Amino acid sequence: MSALSIFSPPVALSAADRHRRRHMLARLGLAWLAMMQVMMFAFPGYLRHEGMAPDNLQLLDQAIFLMNWISLLITVPVVLYCAQPVWAGAIDRLVRGRITMDVPVALGIIVAFVPSAYATWAGQGEVYFDSVGMFVAFLLTARYLELCARQAVQSAGANQAVEAFRVAAGAHADRLAFWFVSIQVLLAIVAGAVWWLYIDPAHAVPVTVAMFVMSCPCAMAMAVPSTVSAAHATLAARGSVSESEVAALVQAARRVTRQNLYGSIAWHLLMTPLAAIGLVAPWVAAISMLLSSLAVAANAWRMYRRQCRSVDIPGWPAAAARGGA
Amino acid sequence: MTASLLLLLPIALAFVVLIGGLFWWAIFAGQFDDTQSGGESILLDDDTPKSSEPSDHDKRDG
Numbered sequence: 001m002s003a004l005s006i007f008s009p010p011v012a013l014s015a016a017d018r019h020r021r022r023h024m025l026a027r028l029g030l031a032w033l034a035m036m037q038v039m040m041f042a043f044p045g046y047l048r049h050e051g052m053a054p055d056n057l058q059l060l061d062q063a064i065f066l067m068n069w070i071s072l073l074i075t076v077p078v079v080l081y082c083a084q085p086v087w088a089g090a091i092d093r094l095v096r097g098r099i100t101m102d103v104p105v106a107l108g109i110i111v112a113f114v115p116s117a118y119a120t121w122a123g124q125g126e127v128y129f130d131s132v133g134m135f136v137a138f139l140l141t142a143r144y145l146e147l148c149a150r151q152a153v154q155s156a157g158a159n160q161a162v163e164a165f166r167v168a169a170g171a172h173a174d175r176l177a178f179w180f181v182s183i184q185v186l187l188a189i190v191a192g193a194v195w196w197l198y199i200d201p202a203h204a205v206p207v208t209v210a211m212f213v214m215s216c217p218c219a220m221a222m223a224v225p226s227t228v229s230a231a232h233a234t235l236a237a238r239g240s241v242s243e244s245e246v247a248a249l250v251q252a253a254r255r256v257t258r259q260n261l262y263g264s265i266a267w268h269l270l271m272t273p274l275a276a277i278g279l280v281a282p283w284v285a286a287i288s289m290l291l292s293s294l295a296v297a298a299n300a301w302r303m304y305r306r307q308c309r310s311v312d313i314p315g316w317p318a319a320a321a322r323g324g325a
Numbered sequence: 326m327t328a329s330l331l332l333l334l335p336i337a338l339a340f341v342v343l344i345g346g347l348f349w350w351a352i353f354a355g356q357f358d359d360t361q362s363g364g365e366s367i368l369l370d371d372d373t374p375k376s377s378e379p380s381d382h383d384k385r386d387g
Contacts, residue, residue, distance in 0.1 A: 008361035018358065026352045030345050037341050062327050070334050074341060 007148055017151060024085075024147055028140045031082040034074045035133035041067040041074075042130040068120040071129040079113055083136050085143065104185050105139060108212030111192075112282060115205050126202075128209060131282035135213055138290035142218040145297055149229035159235055161246045162253070166228045169257050173224050176261060177217045184215030184272070191276040203278055210275040213285035219264035219292040226300035227257045234307040249307060256303045260296045267292050 009021055044064050052060065086109065089102030112128040112135070119125030192208030195201070231253045235241060241249075271288055274280050280288070351357070 009358055011359070011361075022352050022358075025357060026349055029348050029352075033341065033345055033348070037337070059327070063330055066327075066330055066334055070338055073338065 010151055010154075013151065017154075021147065021151065024140070024144050027082040027084070028137070028144045031078055031133065031137040031140050034078045034082070035130070035137040037074055038071045038133040039130045041071045042127070045127065065123055068127050068129075071127065072117060072120045075113065075116075075129045075132055078133055078136050079109060082140060083109055086136075086139070104181055104188070104212050104215040105135075107185070107188075108135060108209060108216065111205065111212060112209040126205070128206065128282055131209060131213070131286060134283050134286035135216075135289075138286050138293070139216065139218060141290065142222055142293040145293070146222050146225045149225045153229050153232045159232065159246065161250050162228060162231045162235070165231075165250050165253060166224065169224045169227075169254070173220060173257075173261060176265070177220050180217055180220065180265065180268070181215060184211070184268070187272065187276065188212050188215055195278070199278075206282055207275065207278050209282040210280045210285040211272070213282055213289060214268060214271050214275050214280070216289055217264070217268070218289055219267070219296045220261060222293055222296045223257055223260035223264065226297050227253045227260065227303065230256075230300040230304040230307075233304050237304075237308050252303055252307060256299055260299055263299075264292050264296060 009018065013021065044060060044067055048057070048060055048064065050057075083106075086102050086105050090106035093102060109132055112132045115125070116127040116129050116132070119127050188208055188211030191211050192204050195207045196204035231249055234249060235246075238245075267288075271280060271285070275285060
């Protein structure tokens with residue numbers, strides 16, 4: 001019986017892999033829990049405006065003050081524990097003098113968290129704890145999908161042709177992501193500086209945070225692993241395949257990977273100018289990041305469904321793939 | 326209102342910590358380590374009849 005779900009942990013996981021998987025699941029779940037709580041506590045902050053009656057305003061400010069402190073208490077473990085892979089990755093790469101997607105993510109968290117913590121301490125100013133929570137939770141969702149896909153592939157045993165495709169496409173995606181991230185980080189710093197110096201210092205932090213969130217190439221990072229795991233799942237569902245069928249599958253995987261890579265770049269190019277002119281709030285940027293990651297995963301899954309449908313094979317995996325949508 | 330907030334917000338925080346702690350315990354107790362075999366067990370169980378000998382219960386009745 002083939003394992004259809006990438007979310008069921010493979011039986012043959014090593015102890016270290018299993019441990020990592022447990023921690024990733026804990027990080028993901030706790031980040032979502034904290035995110036929902038912090039969003040709730042952030043709500044009074046969005047209600048506040050200067051036109052309110054003075055006594056209402058005073059009451060609301062007291063509530064906001066309390067809720068900011070609770071948000072801070074909840075966000076600290078998110079930043080320290082849930083975002084730990086980001087810190088580890090960013091420091092590791094910076095020590096080696098390279099930039100990957102962890103660097104802008106780490107910068108985005110710092111830029112949003114530190115001013116918010118200061119504003120909470122000082123009792124005035126805007127806080128962005130909800131953006132931090134959403135950013136970390138959505139990022140971990142993408143990472144968890146990627147980890148599940150990778151572990152499912154490892155335990156299933158890899159096909160040579162698909163493996164060769166993975167190495168080549170992975171190198172290409174890494175190169176693209178490097179340039180993309182470098183340019184985006186520069187743009188974020190420039191946009192933040194321009195807002196700070198010339199336009200409106202109060203908006204410099206949200207614009208910079210939104211730009212850093214936008215610069216996270218989660219969707220690009222997922223493009224290759226998700227397609228490769230879809231290809232492996234197709235092979236597992238089909239059982240025995242001929243050389244030409246594998247070649248056709250790799251061809252389809254290449255096409256889907258290209259769609260995912262360039263689609264996510266186009267999406268970022270569309271959103272970045274909007275973020276730079278201040279139209280995209282940090283939390284909107286976080287949602288847009290999640291949507292692009294999910295679109296990439298859905299596209300890979302679509303390929304798996306189509307590939308399984310194109311051949312008529314007995315057995316329930318194919319029947320399951322044909323049923324439904 | 327501030328007085329009720331001072332009571333309700335710590336309760337909310339306590340619930341978050343409690344639920345987060347339970348989730349943590351469930352993960353590291355291995356609750357999510359095998360999500361597949363539970364569903365498959367109903368398909369894989371051994372349906373062959375055990376033996377033709379009557380059980381103790383049948384003997385007493387017969």
